[in-house]
Amino acid sequence: MTLQEMGKQAKAAARRLALASAAEKNNALLAMAKALEESREIIMQANSRDIEHAKANGMSKALLDRLSLSYERIADMADGIRQVAALRDVVGEIEGYVLQNSLRLQKTRVPLGVIGIIYEARPNVTSDAAALCLKAGNAVILRGGKEAIHSNIAISDALKSGLKTAGFPSDAVQLIKDTSRETATGMMKLRGYIDVLIPRGGAGLIRAVVENSTVPVIETGSGNCHVYIDKSADAKMATSIIVNAKVSRPSVCNAAETLLIHQDIAAKLLPKIAADLQDAGVTLRGCEKACEILNGYDIVPASEEDWETEYLDYVLAVRVVSSIDQAIEHIINYGSGHSECIITDSHAAAERFTAEVDAAAVYINASTRFTDGGQFGMGAEIGISTQKLHARGPMGLSELTTVKYVVYGNGQTR
Amino acid sequence: MTLQEMGKQAKAAARRLALASAAEKNNALLAMAKALEESREIIMQANSRDIEHAKANGMSKALLDRLSLSYERIADMADGIRQVAALRDVVGEIEGYVLQNSLRLQKTRVPLGVIGIIYEARPNVTSDAAALCLKAGNAVILRGGKEAIHSNIAISDALKSGLKTAGFPSDAVQLIKDTSRETATGMMKLRGYIDVLIPRGGAGLIRAVVENSTVPVIETGSGNCHVYIDKSADAKMATSIIVNAKVSRPSVCNAAETLLIHQDIAAKLLPKIAADLQDAGVTLRGCEKACEILNGYDIVPASEEDWETEYLDYVLAVRVVSSIDQAIEHIINYGSGHSECIITDSHAAAERFTAEVDAAAVYINASTRFTDGGQFGMGAEIGISTQKLHARGPMGLSELTTVKYVVYGNGQTR
Numbered sequence: 005m006t007l008q009e010m011g012k013q014a015k016a017a018a019r020r021l022a023l024a025s026a027a028e029k030n031n032a033l034l035a036m037a038k039a040l041e042e043s044r045e046i047i048m049q050a051n052s053r054d055i056e057h058a059k060a061n062g063m064s065k066a067l068l069d070r071l072s073l074s075y076e077r078i079a080d081m082a083d084g085i086r087q088v089a090a091l092r093d094v095v096g097e098i099e100g101y102v103l104q105n106s107l108r109l110q111k112t113r114v115p116l117g118v119i120g121i122i123y124e125a126r127p128n129v130t131s132d133a134a135a136l137c138l139k140a141g142n143a144v145i146l147r148g149g150k151e152a153i154h155s156n157i158a159i160s161d162a163l164k165s166g167l168k169t170a171g172f173p174s175d176a177v178q179l180i181k182d183t184s185r186e187t188a189t190g191m192m193k194l195r196g197y198i199d200v201l202i203p204r205g206g207a208g209l210i211r212a213v214v215e216n217s218t219v220p221v222i223e224t225g226s227g228n229c230h231v232y233i234d235k236s237a238d239a240k241m242a243t244s245i246i247v248n249a250k251v252s253r254p255s256v257c258n259a260a261e262t263l264l265i266h267q268d269i270a271a272k273l274l275p276k277i278a279a280d281l282q283d284a285g286v287t288l289r290g291c292e293k294a295c296e297i298l299n300g301y302d303i304v305p306a307s308e309e310d311w312e313t314e315y316l317d318y319v320l321a322v323r324v325v326s327s328i329d330q331a332i333e334h335i336i337n338y339g340s341g342h343s344e345c346i347i348t349d350s351h352a353a354a355e356r357f358t359a360e361v362d363a364a365a366v367y368i369n370a371s372t373r374f375t376d377g378g379q380f381g382m383g384a385e386i387g388i389s390t391q392k393l394h395a396r397g398p399m400g401l402s403e404l405t406t407v408k409y410v411v412y413g414n415g416q417t418r
Numbered sequence: 419m420t421l422q423e424m425g426k427q428a429k430a431a432a433r434r435l436a437l438a439s440a441a442e443k444n445n446a447l448l449a450m451a452k453a454l455e456e457s458r459e460i461i462m463q464a465n466s467r468d469i470e471h472a473k474a475n476g477m478s479k480a481l482l483d484r485l486s487l488s489y490e491r492i493a494d495m496a497d498g499i500r501q502v503a504a505l506r507d508v509v510g511e512i513e514g515y516v517l518q519n520s521l522r523l524q525k526t527r528v529p530l531g532v533i534g535i536i537y538e539a540r541p542n543v544t545s546d547a548a549a550l551c552l553k554a555g556n557a558v559i560l561r562g563g564k565e566a567i568h569s570n571i572a573i574s575d576a577l578k579s580g581l582k583t584a585g586f587p588s589d590a591v592q593l594i595k596d597t598s599r600e601t602a603t604g605m606m607k608l609r610g611y612i613d614v615l616i617p618r619g620g621a622g623l624i625r626a627v628v629e630n631s632t633v634p635v636i637e638t639g640s641g642n643c644h645v646y647i648d649k650s651a652d653a654k655m656a657t658s659i660i661v662n663a664k665v666s667r668p669s670v671c672n673a674a675e676t677l678l679i680h681q682d683i684a685a686k687l688l689p690k691i692a693a694d695l696q697d698a699g700v701t702l703r704g705c706e707k708a709c710e711i712l713n714g715y716d717i718v719p720a721s722e723e724d725w726e727t728e729y730l731d732y733v734l735a736v737r738v739v740s741s742i743d744q745a746i747e748h749i750i751n752y753g754s755g756h757s758e759c760i761i762t763d764s765h766a767a768a769e770r771f772t773a774e775v776d777a778a779a780v781y782i783n784a785s786t787r788f789t790d791g792g793q794f795g796m797g798a799e800i801g802i803s804t805q806k807l808h809a810r811g812p813m814g815l816s817e818l819t820t821v822k823y824v825v826y827g828n829g830q831t832r
Binding site: 116 | 433436437515517521523528530531609613614628629632634635636652655658659662663666750772773774776777778779780781782783784785787788789793794795805806807808810811820821822823824825826827828829830831832
């Protein structure tokens with residue numbers, strides 16, 4: 005089947021989904037979850053094939069872990085779908101008003117239509133993304149990585165059989181089985197069929213989509229996040245936040261990558277922080293002053309590149325700054341607009357930081373690790389937008405919808 | 419100056435604007451309006467040069483009219499800026515809630531940053547767009563057409579002197595003076611400098627921007643709008659709405675291009691409508707049945723191309739449909755997602771039409787001509803989005819902003 009044909013089928017399914025009631029959609033989601041659990045043997049067999057290939061190709065241990073499924077992980081995927089079913093439906097929400105000429109304007113939340121997702125090794129994205137898109141009334145075209153292709157086919161087959169059981173068009177969830185580069189670039193050109201394309205994966209994938217897509221894109225994921233410890237910061241709070249932001253899960257986009265610390269507090273506080281980070285296995289890359297203060301600790305001089313790097317690892321860049329101005333300048337120069345944090349007891353400093361730092365989420369006295377749809381109370385997320393258009397920060401169900409003005413008149417002309 | 423340098427200056431200006439109070443921005447807007455009026459001689463001289471060139475190049479009368487300025491039109495532009503100053507500021511609007519762990523989330527409205535506008539012959543866009551972008555706290559890079567270049571330079575010089583008087587960076591408004599194709603395509607690649615690009619103009623311009631831009635784009639303007647007269651429609655209302663939707667201003671995107679009429683009412687109602695349209699100078703292109711019913715009227719057979727065409731002229735396509743289903747199918751196949759109207763007295767028909775027609779604005783018993791920021795109560799608009807991402811329908815000040823999560827904690831970690 006050509007991509008265009010898949011696009012046509014997706015559009016037809018989207019028309020049906022847009023008219024489905026919340027109860028019908030939830031019913032379909034529960035059927036999808038059930039089908040997933042019932043197919044767990046088939047999914048595990050398919051996953052074994054992927055794992056075998058991956059091992060033969062020398063995949064790293066970390067990536068192998070992402071690719072691997074287990075009965076427990078499949079049960080988690082099914083539970084994830086049930087959690088999405090339990091969320092309140094956002095489609096149909098209305099904001100409105102009446103104009104002077106008595107026209108009644110109802111700005112109504114409606115599905116986007118067809119959503120495309122391009123992703124990499126993790127097969128659970130297949131079910132997570134399908135469930136969220138469906139709940140928001142959208143059809144989805146999935147294009148996962150070749151490493152997980154057998155797992156993805158087995159998972160999407162299960163989801164489709166669930167859809168069918170519930171009387172929904174199985175084209176509401178389609179997986180592109182050809183994982184050649186051509187299908188990814190072809191998807192980026194499916195204007196008129198795909199309403200929005202969301203890449204989920206590494207910086208290279210996201211850049212390729214942004215540069216080549218004629219379909220509107222929502223950029224996700226890149227997080228070069230900073231924690232700035234102001235001179236008025238509480239020492240204990242500062243230590244606990246930076247340690248949490250760095251080590252609670254270094255591989256995710258909301259983890260901290262650079263610590264900025266005010267010079268008035270650095271000599272006293274940095275050694276304590278460095279000791280705690282070292283205990284957690286973190287190595288440091290410091291500016292000249294930081295290296296001076298931390299003489300004897302596990303620290304090497306930082307280069308320009310370090311300020312730009314999203315390590316996603318047990319590494320932290322450290323810079324001593326002369327003022328909050330320099331901290332803000334640094335973040336403006338090197339930040340990726342994801343999550344930024346100030347630790348301070350100064351109201352004026354907090355006000356300046358939140359006003360001047362341009363990012364999806366700006367924290368005062370809390371870890372950057374909270375930037376997450378689940379943590380923010382959205383129930384689930386399809387990704388974290390680091391662009392400013394349409395959605396910024398964690399994207400939940402509302403971000404997978406658009407609006408339509410429904411205007412009621414009684415003969416008005418202009 | 420290179421485009422990149424302009425981008426850098428715009429970013430610096432945007433940082434300043436993002437921190438400006440509503441009073442400061444309004445003060446700057448009033449100074450811009452005043453400077454525009456004080457420069458009216460210079461602007462008129464520059465406009466004369468553009469008109470001269472245009473005449474020498476054989477520009478059509480309609481386009482010449484769009485290009486021409488007068489003292490009155492300059493006064494209107496200045497008044498337009500003052501009206502924007504009078505609008506309520508949307509920057510800083512907050513929606514928020516407190517999480518279980520006591521984190522206080524404040525979703526705060528903030529400017530987008532730098533907005534790029536690519537437009538064609540009308541010089542008033544220069545001041546209209548600059549005013550709206552500034553009011554929403556954004557810097558703007560303008561790239562008008564070569565036909566209006568002298569007018570645009572004179573207008574932007576005036577706006578810049580107003581900004582300066584008010585103590586604002588004059589780089590908040592920049593005009594690209596080189597109107598070669600390279601500057602337009604260069605602008606489309608200014609990722610990292612321009613946050614969103616809005617093309618305003620014909621279908622060719624918009625297509626070029628959508629296909630070539632790596633900067634996020636908001637598509638505007640294309641409007642193949644339909645009026646569907648249901649069998650239960652009030653005859654008088656139906657006639658007055660279709661005549662208004664077609665002839666009140668045929669050159670704009672919210673004008674009707676195709677009339678769909680239910681077969682049960684067509685024989686009785688079409689002749690009356692055709693007579694009124696003919697009186698207003700409209701020629702018709704009809705399906706076989708419409709031509710049969712309107713034998714003797716100014717009608718020619720419609721081809722497939724007619725259903726696809728946005729005439730922007732005193733021409734209307736007419737199709738007799740057998741049911742509301744056929745009407746909805748026709749609109750789904752040929753509509754551009756702008757404005758669609760049903761005239762009906764049936765509640766069930768209205769419900770189906772509004773649910774199934776996928777467009778920015780769907781009207782029941784009112785003219786499509788109301789799709790407009792001013793009419794919708796937004797005060798002013800930068801264009802009408804026909805895409806689904808970020809903004810749909812008329813774009814006012816809110817649509818020129820984004821959000822930032824400001825999160826207040828007292829030491830929370832995850």
